[in-house]
Amino acid sequence: MTINYLKKILTARVYDVARETELELAPALTERLGNRILLKREDNQPVFSFKLRGAYNKMAQLGSAALKRGVIAASAGNHAQGVALAAAKMKCKAVIVMPVTTPAVKIDAVKARGGSWTELVLFGESYSDAFDHAKVLEKKRGLSFVHPFDDPDVIAGQGTIAQEILQQHQAPIDAIFVAIGGGGLIAGIGEYVKAVRPETKIIGVQAADSDAMRQSLKAGRRVELKEVGLFSDGTAVKIVGKETFRICKRVVDDIITVDTDEICAAINDVFTDTRSILEPAGALAIAGLKKYVEKKKVKDKTLVAIACGANMNFSRLRFVAERADVGEFREAVFAVTIPEERGSFKRFCQLLGKRNVTEFNYRIADQAKAHIFVGIGTQKSADSAEIAKHFTKAGFATIDLTHDELAKSHLRHMVGGHSPLAHDELLYRFEFPERPGALMRFLTSMAPNWNISLFHYRNHGADYGRILVGIQVPKNEQKQFQSFLASLGYPHWNESANPAYRLFLK
Structure with a gap:
């Protein structure tokens, strides 16, 4: 039996509980991407979702x-x-x-x-x-x-979003980007748009680890995934619906997949433009739109993305903030090896120049070599390769870890540990106002006659930078060291007797 979805959408009962949501210009994204970007704000529904x-x-x-x-x-x-x-x-x-x-x-x-x-x-x-x-x-x-996606009445209810979009923006729309889990949202939107404005492209967006619809359309049949990723939990569906698959074969023009870092970057983009925080599934369409623009070199088009949900756990925000800079190419991370000798640390700091250092981790572990984990602020994806080349040219062996999942998720938090080489070590915490260039001023001032055996810094966006430093000071040089600390002019605290330090680092 053929279902008249246009009629079902036009007669759907949704406004007893739902509201017509805003179709808003995203000014920062519009300027950066060189296209007119509109966000359909379904995150503003009473349940913060479509x-x-x-x-x-x-x-x-x-x-x-x-x-x-x-x-x-x-x-x-x-x-x-x-x-x-x-x-x-x-x-x-x-x-x-x-x-x-x-x-x-x-x-x-x-x-x-x-x-x-x-x-x-x-x-x-x-x-x-x-x-x-x-x-x-x-x-x-x-x-x-009550099926969440594979039901004609559910699909029709979601299709009312498209009805609103085309009423709110009656000028041409080049493409609408829609998150896909089981397919109910994109099926409803696609049915209405293709019936009213068939020239508008319908582009689905899926998490790379939950792309059942993409695989199904490619195979020409419904494909069931063995596992799905859980970061974008709202779209973590192993097999798409029969009816949604049937519709998507007809109405979906393309599907883009995005990874976790790209989703985090999109959450950050929407926050910048709206001061609202989307959940991962809610930001999928925006992440896909950005990737599509970059991939297809799209310019001067009108593009709509469905911001489809904002039920974000507060505890996830730290992870999102951590990964957003990498997803937006605003941070690159490296493993750099320098000689374990006096002056090499200062030379490496000078090599960093005016770059914004976001992270700096080091622990003495070898008598001949020092391995540093460093994060650096960037502007574009090509920057990480250029910086790595710059370090290597200066004689420092460098590994670009910007796209290394192990390094980003785990190793950056694990640099350190006990070191038999850290004799006569004193441990100090320092604070300084977190301003551009402040870390580099601190690093260049940390060039005493004593060896630095531990260094840890991470920019978390706070007003004060917090650094942990281990310095090897012989007992007969304690007085000179105290004079050095006084000359630095930074607030500092001696943590050498801290029990956690003695357990895990001493």
């Missing part, structure tokens, strides 16, 4: 008998909130199954929105696990299933 559109429209189509028996849903988080809100408004019992990996902010929101009308069940590690368990409970309890 999902309540499809959930409510589906439940609004159920008969009174079905609503009286109750509904059940499986969700990675945002669909659950939509079902919970709809259930409370319709006074309908809802059982919601979510993966145990669901961020706490989404679990708490479901409880708050559904109240006594909602029963929450945590099961499995992915949406697919939760879905299988929900299907068992559906039969066991005689409930009506």
